Amino acid sequence: MATPKTPSTTSSSSPASPSASASASDAQETARTLARLGLDKKASDVLVLDVRELASYTDFFVLMTAESDPQLFAIADHMEMTLKAQGRRPMSIEGLRAGQWVLLDYGDVVVHVFHADARAFYDIEGLWADAHREEISDEPPASTHTTTAPTGNA
Numbered sequence: 001m002a003t004p005k006t007p008s009t010t011s012s013s014s015p016a017s018p019s020a021s022a023s024a025s026d027a028q029e030t031a032r033t034l035a036r037l038g039l040d041k042k043a044s045d046v047l048v049l050d051v052r053e054l055a056s057y058t059d060f061f062v063l064m065t066a067e068s069d070p071q072l073f074a075i076a077d078h079m080e081m082t083l084k085a086q087g088r089r090p091m092s093i094e095g096l097r098a099g100q101w102v103l104l105d106y107g108d109v110v111v112h113v114f115h116a117d118a119r120a121f122y123d124i125e126g127l128w129a130d131a132h133r134e135e136i137s138d139e140p141p142a143s144t145h146t147t148t149a150p151t152g153n154a
Contacts, residue, residue, distance in 0.1 A: 023108070024052065024059060026108075027059040027060055027108035027109055028048075028050070028059075028060060030083075030088075030106065030108065031059075031060035031061075031109045032048060032136065033083075034062045034079055034104075034109060034111050035047075035048055035062050035064070035136035036136065037075075037078055037079045037082055038064040038075050038078075038079070038113065038136075039136065039137075039138045040078060041071065041074050041078050042067075042071065043064035043065060043066055043071075043075050043113065044064065044065045044066075045063070045064060045065045045119075046062070046063070046064045046135070046136040046137070047062070047063045047064070047125065047133055047134070047136065048060055048061070048062050048063075048133070048134040048136060049061040049062075049124075049125070049128050049132070049133055050131055050133075050134070051128055051131045054128065054130060054131055055128075058105075058107065058108060058110045059108045059109065060108065060109045060110070061109075061110050061111075061112060061124065061128065061131075062109060062110070062111040062112070063111075063112050063119070063124055063125065064111075064112070064113055064114070065113075065114055065115070065116050065119055066113055066114065066115060067115075067116075068115075069099040069100075072100075072102055072113050072114075072115065073099075075102075075113050076093065076096065076102040076111075076113055079104055079111060080093065080104065083106070088106065090105055090106050091105045091106065091107050092104075092105040093105070099115070100115045100117075100118045101113070101114050101115070101122070112124060
């Protein structure tokens with residue numbers, strides 16, 4: 001485990017630098033995209049952890065659970081192929097041979113696709129308990145449309 005970043009050494013999240021803000025925004029959008037790609041393949045318990053203020057080697061973790069090895073591999077493959085089509089390749093992919101846990105490292109975003117027992121055992125959420133969390137769901141957002149009253153014209 002890397003030592004946590006201190007605010008004085010964290011230049012990538014400094015609001016004074018427009019390119020750093022754009023980069024952080026791009027990383028957050030990439031994390032959300034990867035999370036949605038996991039949902040495309042029926043991943044469960046999808047979570048994005050913002051570790052920009054806590055880790056020096058990445059900005060976001062994306063965590064999700066797969067029910068089986070075929071699903072785990074399908075999720076990882078779907079993410080890799082979709083981002084590859086957009087011109088983005090992972091720096092590293094680990095765990096494809098062993099199963100139980102696949103890690104895709106995109107530099108600013110690291111994706112962990114786990115079997116439920118491996119996710120519970122490694123407890124990434126617990127290790128990064130201070131990170132801001134965003135649960136990603138395939139549930140549609142609550143409806144914001146309002147109903148209108150009848151006009152009375154008959």
